[in-house]
Amino acid sequence: QQQVKQSPQSLIVQKGGISIINCAYENTAFDYFPWYQQFPGKGPALLIAIRPDVSEKKEGRFTISFNKSAKQFSLHIMDSQPGDSATYFCAAPTFQGAQKLVFGQGTRLTINP
Amino acid sequence: NAGVTQTPKFQVLKTGQSMTLQCAQDMNHEYMSWYRQDPGMGLRLIHYSVGAGITDQGEVPNGYNVSRSTTEDFPLRLLSAAPSQTSVYFCASSYTGTPRTEAFFGQGTRLTVV
Numbered sequence: 001q002q003q004v005k006q007s008p009q010s011l012i013v014q015k016g017g018i019s020i021i022n023c024a025y026e027n028t029a030f031d032y033f034p035w036y037q038q039f040p041g042k043g044p045a046l047l048i049a050i051r052p053d054v055s056e057k058k059e060g061r062f063t064i065s066f067n068k069s070a071k072q073f074s075l076h077i078m079d080s081q082p083g084d085s086a087t088y089f090c091a092a093p094t095f096q097g098a099q100k101l102v103f104g105q106g107t108r109l110t111i112n113p
Numbered sequence: 114n115a116g117v118t119q120t121p122k123f124q125v126l127k128t129g130q131s132m133t134l135q136c137a138q139d140m141n142h143e144y145m146s147w148y149r150q151d152p153g154m155g156l157r158l159i160h161y162s163v164g165a166g167i168t169d170q171g172e173v174p175n176g177y178n179v180s181r182s183t184t185e186d187f188p189l190r191l192l193s194a195a196p197s198q199t200s201v202y203f204c205a206s207s208y209t210g211t212p213r214t215e216a217f218f219g220q221g222t223r224l225t226v227v
Contacts, residue, residue, distance in 0.1 A: 043205075043218030043221055044156070106156075
């Protein structure tokens with residue numbers, strides 16, 4: 001069974017700083033690693049995803065870095081803003097079955113103004 | 114567009130009661146799933162369906178039943194509620210059954226079992 005370990009559980013960053021959230025996975029049959037963002041009282045929504053034929057993907061202030069040999073990937077939020085305060089989940093596909101994403105434990109990010 | 118709609122948003126049950134959490138999507142997605150979210154545990158898959166008439170168990174299926182009679186609807190039934198089922202429940206759908214497609218989540222049902 002796929003395990004995804006996400007850290008830290010909570011993170012406080014000053015406005016304008018860099019937020020970094022890390023995930024480690026055990027195995028996967030599919031190369032697709034998404035990050036979901038969840039605001040209080042809402043369902044998660046896809047933020048950014050990477051297919052690790054590349055080691056990095058950038059969309060605006062959000063960047064995923066992927067290290068296939070170490071089985072780790074991370075989310076970097078540059079110039080963090082109070083509006084980025086949310087819970088972030090990484091996910092990895094399971095080894096078997098269709099669309100069985102295994103999610104990390106979540107990181108509650110707070111950006112102080 | 115409504116997307117994925119879950120009802121109710123909040124529910125309090127007594128131990129032993131049964132209830133059905135409703136989920137409907139209007140995007141003609143084949144794949145639908147149910148997750149529960151607990152503090153420090155992330156999102157854990159309860160059941161999923163790859164199309165009408167086809168369902169399968171996820172990571173934490175005990176105490177829950179599902180059925181998929183139409184493409185649009187995927188209800189989750191709690192047979193005999195227990196305090197351990199206190200959680201926030203999310204329904205999600207995606208276009209295909211592959212992990213590479215975006216999952217669209219509903220706004221959740223906060224369930225408390227007393």
